Amino acid sequence: MNGFSGVLGQAFGLILAWDADLVAIIGLSLRVTLSAVVIACLVGLPLGAVVGAFRFPGRVLADLLLNALMGLPPVVVGLLVYLMLSASGPLGPLALLYTPTAMIVAQTILVTPIIAALTRQAIRDLDREYDEQFQSLGVGPVARVAALLWDARFSLLTVALAGFGRAVAEVGAVLIVGGNINHVTRMMTTAIALETSKGNLQLALALGVVLLALALVVNAAVMAVRGLAVRAAHA
Amino acid sequence: MRDFPAFDDPGSVQGAAPILCASGVRFHAGGSALIDGIDLTLAPGRITVVMGANGAGKSLLLRLLHGLILPDSGSVLWRGRPLDRAARAAQAMVFQRPVMLRRSVLANLRFALAVQGVRGAERTRRAVQALSRANLADLAHRPARVLSGGEQQRLALARAMAGAPELLFLDEPTASLDPASTQAIETQIRDARASGVTVVLVTHDLGQARRLGDDLVFLHAGRVAEAGPLHATLARPHSAALRAWVEGRLFLDTSCAT
Amino acid sequence: MTRRRRLLSLFASVLFATAPLGTARAEGGFILVQSTTSTQNSGLFEHILPLFQAETGIEVRVVAVGTGQAIRNAANGDGDVLFVHAKSAEEKFVAAGDGVARFDVMYNDFVIVGPASDPAGVAGMSDAAAALARIAQAGALFASRGDDSGTHKAELALWATSGVDVSAASGTWYRETGSGMGATLNVAAAIGAYALSDRATWISFGNKRDTTIAVQGDPVMFNQYGIILVNPEKHPNVKAQLGQQFVDWVLSETGQSAIASYSIDGQQLFFPNAQR
Numbered sequence: 053m054n055g056f057s058g059v060l061g062q063a064f065g066l067i068l069a070w071d072a073d074l075v076a077i078i079g080l081s082l083r084v085t086l087s088a089v090v091i092a093c094l095v096g097l098p099l100g101a102v103v104g105a106f107r108f109p110g111r112v113l114a115d116l117l118l119n120a121l122m123g124l125p126p127v128v129v130g131l132l133v134y135l136m137l138s139a140s141g142p143l144g145p146l147a148l149l150y151t152p153t154a155m156i157v158a159q160t161i162l163v164t165p166i167i168a169a170l171t172r173q174a175i176r177d178l179d180r181e182y183d184e185q186f187q188s189l190g191v192g193p194v195a196r197v198a199a200l201l202w203d204a205r206f207s208l209l210t211v212a213l214a215g216f217g218r219a220v221a222e223v224g225a226v227l228i229v230g231g232n233i234n235h236v237t238r239m240m241t242t243a244i245a246l247e248t249s250k251g252n253l254q255l256a257l258a259l260g261v262v263l264l265a266l267a268l269v270v271n272a273a274v275m276a277v278r279g280l281a282v283r284a285a286h287a
Numbered sequence: 288m289r290d291f292p293a294f295d296d297p298g299s300v301q302g303a304a305p306i307l308c309a310s311g312v313r314f315h316a317g318g319s320a321l322i323d324g325i326d327l328t329l330a331p332g333r334i335t336v337v338m339g340a341n342g343a344g345k346s347l348l349l350r351l352l353h354g355l356i357l358p359d360s361g362s363v364l365w366r367g368r369p370l371d372r373a374a375r376a377a378q379a380m381v382f383q384r385p386v387m388l389r390r391s392v393l394a395n396l397r398f399a400l401a402v403q404g405v406r407g408a409e410r411t412r413r414a415v416q417a418l419s420r421a422n423l424a425d426l427a428h429r430p431a432r433v434l435s436g437g438e439q440q441r442l443a444l445a446r447a448m449a450g451a452p453e454l455l456f457l458d459e460p461t462a463s464l465d466p467a468s469t470q471a472i473e474t475q476i477r478d479a480r481a482s483g484v485t486v487v488l489v490t491h492d493l494g495q496a497r498r499l500g501d502d503l504v505f506l507h508a509g510r511v512a513e514a515g516p517l518h519a520t521l522a523r524p525h526s527a528a529l530r531a532w533v534e535g536r537l538f539l540d541t542s543c544a545t
Numbered sequence: 546m547t548r549r550r551r552l553l554s555l556f557a558s559v560l561f562a563t564a565p566l567g568t569a570r571a572e573g574g575f576i577l578v579q580s581t582t583s584t585q586n587s588g589l590f591e592h593i594l595p596l597f598q599a600e601t602g603i604e605v606r607v608v609a610v611g612t613g614q615a616i617r618n619a620a621n622g623d624g625d626v627l628f629v630h631a632k633s634a635e636e637k638f639v640a641a642g643d644g645v646a647r648f649d650v651m652y653n654d655f656v657i658v659g660p661a662s663d664p665a666g667v668a669g670m671s672d673a674a675a676a677l678a679r680i681a682q683a684g685a686l687f688a689s690r691g692d693d694s695g696t697h698k699a700e701l702a703l704w705a706t707s708g709v710d711v712s713a714a715s716g717t718w719y720r721e722t723g724s725g726m727g728a729t730l731n732v733a734a735a736i737g738a739y740a741l742s743d744r745a746t747w748i749s750f751g752n753k754r755d756t757t758i759a760v761q762g763d764p765v766m767f768n769q770y771g772i773i774l775v776n777p778e779k780h781p782n783v784k785a786q787l788g789q790q791f792v793d794w795v796l797s798e799t800g801q802s803a804i805a806s807y808s809i810d811g812q813q814l815f816f817p818n819a820q821r
Contacts, residue, residue: 139622139782147782149623150577150608185386187355189402189450190376199398203389231577231608234591249727250586251734251752 059254063261073235078266081240084152084226085219088159089167092215096164097208100171101197105179118172121165126158130228133158137229150231155239158225163215170211174204209278213271220267240266304366306331306454306485312351312361321347323509324361329454334476334486336496336517339506340532345489346383348506349456352487353380376403379447380456385439387431392423392442395431396449403450413449421445421475437468444475448484455479457488461495473499493533497521505529575604576787579616579624581695582725584770585609587745587814592807597794603787611725613693619643619773622780625788627773628795630743631695635771643780644773648796651804651815652769655699656747657760658730659685659739667739673763674707681709684718686738690729691721699768700741706765730756743768745814770815772796795819 230237
């Protein structure tokens with residue numbers, strides 16, 4: 053260990069060398085994580101919006117459930133998905149275990165409650181402002197959810213980024229259902245775990261720095277898109 | 288003075304069927320009666336001004352008449368039938384603080400028209416038309432929420448009118464606006480009346496009431512203290528509350544708070 | 546509207562670009578091998594698997610976990626071949642009908658590593674059980690895998706021989722990490738503890754600090770690896786033909802010499818001993 057500057061140097065070297073294996077690992081990380089976030093958004097945004105926009109019996113329970121599910125331990129999710137996808141599990145015939153799809157499934161389960169819970173909060177705040185106007189205009193339930201989602205779109209980008217942050221840093225679940233198979237299911241986080249277990253702490257840290265840089269790039273890209281869109285749409 | 292008096296205004300459309308009729312409307316909150324038995328009839332095509340001191344229940348009454356809040360007892364009938372979503376679609380309301388969607392000025396109008404089921408090119412045509420009528424055409428593509436307060440309120444009124452409502456509720460639409468904006472809003476209100484829309488206007492501004500109003504409903508302590516043709520009623524107030532109001536001695540209605 | 550449509554199409558293209566899943570990449574087909582961290586972390590698979598793939602076109606995907614978990618995964622049918630080092634557990638696996646047959650592949654040996662300061666005074670000993678007894682007596686820190694792995698089972702057998710009841714010492718000088726070999730060695734190096742490791746992982750381990758080999762050469766620290774084809778009659782999804790090809794290759798002269806040729810810093814890590 054040459055201290056932190058050594059780690060930074062090695063991380064920089066890794067990025068500069070742009071090694072094919074590293075590129076594949078980064079690519080898989082992005083593919084799995086972004087797919088999971090997109091699917092989680094497709095489910096979590098409408099779900100959170102419905103819970104946030106309407107009063108219905110059991111809403112407190114739904115709130116509670118979403119909040120609790122935000123704290124799902126990744127390893128537990130990994131085990132559940134493993135048991136479902138295992139050859140002797142109910143979904144065994146799909147042969148999805150140890151594939152990127154399995155990792156996407158696990159991460160989707162982890163991220164969806166986060167997206168839904170944060171969406172619910174953003175939508176509820178907006179709905180307080182819009183409620184009477186919508187009632188007055190006679191906005192129906194579907195149009196209401198759609199309008200709230202569209203008008204909260206900039207807060208929801210941040211929500212999606214929170215989901216991305218959770219997914220991209222996650223290792224427990226993808227390790228179990230992906231198996232960390234070289235060139236097939238090895239992602240940034242599982243590679244870091246592997247290098248740590250090999251005692252290559254500096255390489256592990258350097259990979260961590262690369263992962264951080266990756267998250268930074270994705271966040272910056274989204275925030276830039278958001279900035280442009282905000283300027284174009286509203287203040 | 289709780290009964291609705293007969294109008295002696297020659298412009299009155301006596302005999303025309305009322306479009307909205309409230310009877311015995313009560314609303315309680317926190318153990319006190321905020322609206323304490325109101326009977327009210329709105330004749331079509333007229334501007335009814337609702338006045339009263341702060342806390343008299345004006346905004347609450349508007350929400351009850353529009354159906355945003357259900358009364359604890361009593362009824363509000365729209366053309367003789369209970370209020371439902373279809374009834375509310377024939378009405379519109381502009382709130383004291385305009386609620387602007389986080390979209391462009393034009394998109395705000397298009398949204399209201401979409402809710403009314405106006406589709407395609409017709410939607411854009413009517414939105415653009417409403418904007419130019421409100422003198423907002425230049426701002427069509429600006430984000431609605433960066434407009435000035437006066438512009439926002441004009442947009443809110445234009446949006447309310449875009450759906451061609453029969454009845455328009457206005458809750459202190461010029462409360463915090465500069466004189467120029469106030470004048471623009473008043474012009475819009477006159478235009479609305481000219482096109483046959485029935486208007487209920489809550490205002491604190493006696494001058495505005497005199498400029499725009501046909502009829503007056505004066506609230507005190509959650510009840511109608513006095514009602515009738517506006518100019519005649521203001522000239523000869525019967526109730527002590529209205530007299531105090533006209534003379535500038537009544538500001539805060541605390542009678543319900545105790 | 547065009548702006549919104551453009552945003553939507555951008556969104557869709559991101560989704561589309563990330564959606565296709567590369568599960569069907571191996572032209573010659575692939576098999577899944579449930580194996581242990583020691584074989585993966587030592588780099589053995591990276592050495593021999595490309596040779597196998599070049600010869601047969603079969604891609605081998607390795608899931609490297611503790612031996613206990615590897616055996617359970619294979620018993621669930623999640624794997625075509627089991628390649629681990631816990632002979633009695635492997636024989637049970639075959640006896641339960643989960644595996645076809647077990648074959649010896651190779652061996653290496655276990656070593657006891659510890660801090661250079663050697664607080665228990667065991668350095669240079671070759672009697673593993675006696676050394677462990679001395680560590681226990683001195684109350685010197687000992688980092689155990691504690692994860693039901695092959696190495697953990699071997700370690701417990703040695704403690705049993707030494708007559709020390711480690712379960713009573715759990716949490717005091719006896720620290721169970723519940724993790725893989727590498728993670729346990731990281732712990733040992735950090736707190737200055739003794740630990741039992743397979744030699745291959747130890748040689749390739751990158752974070753030794755001042756930890757060195759203290760005890761080696763005891764015949765009871767012999768570490769035998771076995772290979773088993775998961776039983777296709779019990780688990781119909783098993784790719785029996787491809788899996789059998791891998792088992793045959795590993796046991797063949799080519800496979801055995803491939804294993805023998807793997808070394809780090811001039812040290813051979815695994816010694817092939819398939820019976821042919």
